[in-house]
Amino acid sequence: xxxxxxxxxxxxxxxxxxxxxxxxxxxxxxxxxxxxxxxxxxxxxxxxxxxxxxxxxxxxxxxxxxxxxxxxxxxxxxxxxxxxxxxxxxxxxxxxxxxxxxxxxxxxxxxxxxxxxxxxxxxxxxxxxxxxxxxxxxxxxxxxxxxxxxxxxxxxxxxxxxxxxxxxxxxxxxxxxxxxxxxxxxxxxxxxxxxxxxxxxxxxxxxxxxxxxxxxxxxxxxxxxxxxxxxxxxxxxxxxxxxxxxxxxxxxxxxxxxxxxxxxxxxxxxxxxxxxxxxxxxxxxxxxxxxxxxxxxxxxxxxxxxxxxxxxxxxxxxxxxxxxxxxxxxxxxxxxxxxxxxxxxxxxxxxxxxxxxxxxxxxxxxxxxxxxxxxxxxxxxxxxxxxxxxxxxxxxxxxxxxxxxxxxxxxxxxxxxxxxxxxxxxxxxxxxxxxxxxxxxxxxxxxxxxxxxxxxxxxxxxxxxxxxxxxxxxxxxxxxxxxxxxxxxxxxxxxxxxxxxxxxxxxxxxxxxxxxxxxxxxxxxxxxxxxxxxxxxxxxxxxxxxxxxxxxxxxxxxxxxxxxxxxxx
Amino acid sequence: xxxxxxxxxxxxxxxxxxxxxxxxxxxxxxxxxxxxxxxxxxxxxxxxxxxxxxxxxxxxxxxxxxxxxxxxxxxxxxxxxxxxxxxxxxxxxxxxxxxxxxxxxxxxxxxxxxxxxxxxxxxxxxxxx
Numbered sequence: 066x067x068x069x070x071x072x073x074x075x076x077x078x079x080x081x082x083x084x085x086x087x088x089x090x091x092x093x094x095x096x097x098x099x100x101x102x103x104x105x106x107x108x109x110x111x112x113x114x115x116x117x118x119x120x121x122x123x124x125x126x127x128x129x130x131x132x133x134x135x136x137x138x139x140x141x142x143x144x145x146x147x148x149x150x151x152x153x154x155x156x157x158x159x160x161x162x163x164x165x166x167x168x169x170x171x172x173x174x175x176x177x178x179x180x181x182x183x184x185x186x187x188x189x190x191x192x193x194x195x196x197x198x199x200x201x202x203x204x205x206x207x208x209x210x211x212x213x214x215x216x217x218x219x220x221x222x223x224x225x226x227x228x229x230x231x232x233x234x235x236x237x238x239x240x241x242x243x244x245x246x247x248x249x250x251x252x253x254x255x256x257x258x259x260x261x262x263x264x265x266x267x268x269x270x271x272x273x274x275x276x277x278x279x280x281x282x283x284x285x286x287x288x289x290x291x292x293x294x295x296x297x298x299x300x301x302x303x304x305x306x307x308x309x310x311x312x313x314x315x316x317x318x319x320x321x322x323x324x325x326x327x328x329x330x331x332x333x334x335x336x337x338x339x340x341x342x343x344x345x346x347x348x349x350x351x352x353x354x355x356x357x358x359x360x361x362x363x364x365x366x367x368x369x370x371x372x373x374x375x376x377x378x379x380x381x382x383x384x385x386x387x388x389x390x391x392x393x394x395x396x397x398x399x400x401x402x403x404x405x406x407x408x409x410x411x412x413x414x415x416x417x418x419x420x421x422x423x424x425x426x427x428x429x430x431x432x433x434x435x436x437x438x439x440x441x442x443x444x445x446x447x448x449x450x451x452x453x454x455x456x457x458x459x460x461x462x463x464x465x466x467x468x469x470x471x472x473x474x475x476x477x478x479x480x481x482x483x484x485x486x487x488x489x490x491x492x493x494x495x496x497x498x499x500x501x502x503x504x505x506x507x508x509x510x511x512x513x514x515x516x517x518x519x520x521x522x523x524x525x526x527x528x529x530x531x532x533x534x535x536x537x538x539x540x541x542x543x544x545x546x547x548x549x550x551x552x553x554x555x556x557x558x559x560x561x562x563x564x565x566x567x568x569x570x571x572x573x574x575x576x577x578x579x580x581x582x583x584x585x586x587x588x589x590x591x592x593x594x595x596x597x598x599x600x601x602x603x604x605x606x607x608x609x610x611x612x613x614x615x616x617x618x619x620x621x622x623x624x625x626x627x628x629x630x631x632x633x634x
Numbered sequence: 635x636x637x638x639x640x641x642x643x644x645x646x647x648x649x650x651x652x653x654x655x656x657x658x659x660x661x662x663x664x665x666x667x668x669x670x671x672x673x674x675x676x677x678x679x680x681x682x683x684x685x686x687x688x689x690x691x692x693x694x695x696x697x698x699x700x701x702x703x704x705x706x707x708x709x710x711x712x713x714x715x716x717x718x719x720x721x722x723x724x725x726x727x728x729x730x731x732x733x734x735x736x737x738x739x740x741x742x743x744x745x746x747x748x749x750x751x752x753x754x755x756x757x758x759x760x761x762x763x
Contacts, residue, residue, distance in 0.1 A: 114701070114703050114709075114711055115701075115703075115709075115711050115750060115751075115752050115755075116752055117752035117753070118703070118709045118710060118711050118752040118755055119703040119704075119709055119711055120703070120709075121704075123704055123708040123709045124704050124706065124708055124709075209708065211708070212708050216756060219752050219753060219756075220753070220756075223753050230751075232750075232751075233743075255743050255749070284703045284704045284705070284709065285702060285703055285704075285705065286703055317680075318679075318680055319680035319681070319682075321680070321682060321707070321724075321725055321727065322706065322707035322722075322724070322725040323706055323707070324704070324706040324708065325706065516692075516696055518691065518692050518696070519692070562696055562697060564697060566661060566663075566697060566699070566744060567661075567663070567699075567743055567744050568699040568743050568744045568745070568747045569699075570691060570696070570698070570699060570700075571696055
């Protein structure tokens with residue numbers, strides 16, 4: 066595959082399987098398990114970090130929502146459907162959402178068989194109420210629900226011989242012919258040799274793209290690789306303008322060993338305040354019932370505005386404060402997962418100290434456009450987890466992400482296996498493309514200005530500044546221009562370490578940067594097109610939602626151009 | 635665009651301190667024994683060893699290799715030997731002098747990166763807690 070003159074790259078390795086799953090987080094593991102179970106097919110599960118550990122699933126702090134009705138018998142999938150649709154400002158794909166709420170209870174209960182220790186009351190699971198949900202439906206394992214789910218899935222994986230796991234493989238493009246995919250090209254980080262996966266069907270489960278922003282709560286792996294390669298291969302993306310910004314993300318003091326969303330638990334304490342540098346309770350002034358009524362989008366926008374207008378702290382934050390709350394109430398609410406004890410160990414006493422918090426990118430509601438079985442517009446290509454669009458509409462409710470990976474992973478796995486069983490030949494010759502040459506060329510390019518890690522940072526800042534929490538048409542036009550300048554300067558700008566060493570972190574950064582760039586424009590363009598405000602998408606120049614925008618924007622690649630159109634009815 | 639507010643927030647950023655980080659570096663393709671390399675790394679209160687590693691990669695030596703993902707003590711992929719004990723850099727605070735080595739009894743890929751399988755990580759986690 067790679068040029069002969071690049072003798073330093075190892076020989077090309079080829080792995081063949083029925084189903085290829087790209088992404089080894091929760092959705093990927095679930096998809097692999099279900100694909101194998103469905104057709105007794107062979108599966109390759111490929112991850113750029115460590116299968117079953119890297120990714121964002123482990124960071125799912127608290128709840129996994131499913132309408133089990135264990136805590137309140139009135140709960141059922143119809144109410145879950147209604148809550149999620151309304152929470153997402155009406156534009157969720159109803160077919161996907163229906164399957165999501167219907168399947169979620171069984172998928173969650175199955176995890177008990179995998180040894181996930183959900184907290185129980187007698188024989189029933191404990192369920193807590195999360196903002197936006199009518200009834201308590203968040204199942205949990207202390208404050209490490211995502212980690213417990215991920216560990217359960219990986220225990221299950223370990224017992225299935227037909228699933229081959231590959232760590233440290235960076236996939237950078239799909240192999241496709243005439244609108245059909247047959248595999249993916251990757252580079253092994255451990256050996257620096259190219260590796261080619263050939264398969265009858267492919268599932269993308271690489272999560273979202275939180276790392277496109279300079280302020281983010283996501284894991285370092287969350288660079289949107291799968292979205293970018295699918296888009297490049299002709300898959301359509303949808304709802305890319307809807308990035309969820311998390312309102313209560315930790316700034317100071319650093320909460321060691323906790324995710325950045327950890328201060329959010331303070332919100333549940335009666336008497337909790339959020340105020341600016343001047344001590345003004347700007348949230349309660351507008352929404353007296355904010356503690357249990359505000360969705361993430363509204364709270365993020367309030368906090369962002371406060372900081373932007375200069376009433377934030379010197380670290381661009383605001384305060385969340387429970388010092389005036391009844392200590393017993395505080396201990397009751399924060400008893401979960403040794404929360405208070407952990408803070409005490411860090412020398413943080415919530416009875417005397419407020420925490421400084423800010424807004425950060427958290428989740429991508431948009432993603433690859435799929436049907437309710439995870440099937441994309443490209444034959445043989447499926448997607449699952451955060452990488453898909455449609456379930457959450459314009460804003461995701463807390464607790465719906467962990468159940469989403471379980472439901473969509475299972476459905477895509479099932480369908481991809483059924484599809485694979487019907488296919489026979491896989492072509493084995495794929496011409497080299499510009500991507501392969503670009504990677505080879507990295508080691509011989511002239512030394513220029515900026516290392517990839519710093520360029521990545523510039524891109525993240527560009528995105529934060531031009532298509533962040535608040536957007537305007539003017540900013541977006543400028544942003545698109547800056548993005549295209551960034552892109553055309555990249556090949557001149559990019560400095561790269563030539564020494565040919567395995568686990569070459571600059572190489573990881575360079576490939577991720579290029580994949581991120583492929584995605585950045587889709588977000589900006591969709592945000593520019595949608596001339597209204599809805600859910601997480603706030604256009605300052607069009608502050609109201611509009612009836613004609615109860616629709617979705619679909620993005621397709623045409624040559625080097627990105628085309629953005631309204632979804633066909 | 636976000637504006638910088640005036641500099642009178644409640645918290646003042648604590649003054650910077652220096653740490654000497656010694657990393658036992660190894661490239662198995664060219665070396666048989668690890669080679670200690672010393673880095674001078676400035677840090678603030680609350681900074682972790684992972685912050686230190688990121689500083690080295692971004693500012694001092696971009697050839698360094700180490701693993702990290704969630705940066706919040708949940709994925710466990712960053713596990714290395716810190717001053718001789720298996721610890722997570724993302725959960726260990728910086729101090730005046732620190733010695734870092736790859737995880738013991740594992741095949742070293744390069745520097746602090748070792749061959750690891752997620753199922754072993756659960757066991758390592760339990761040993762550590």
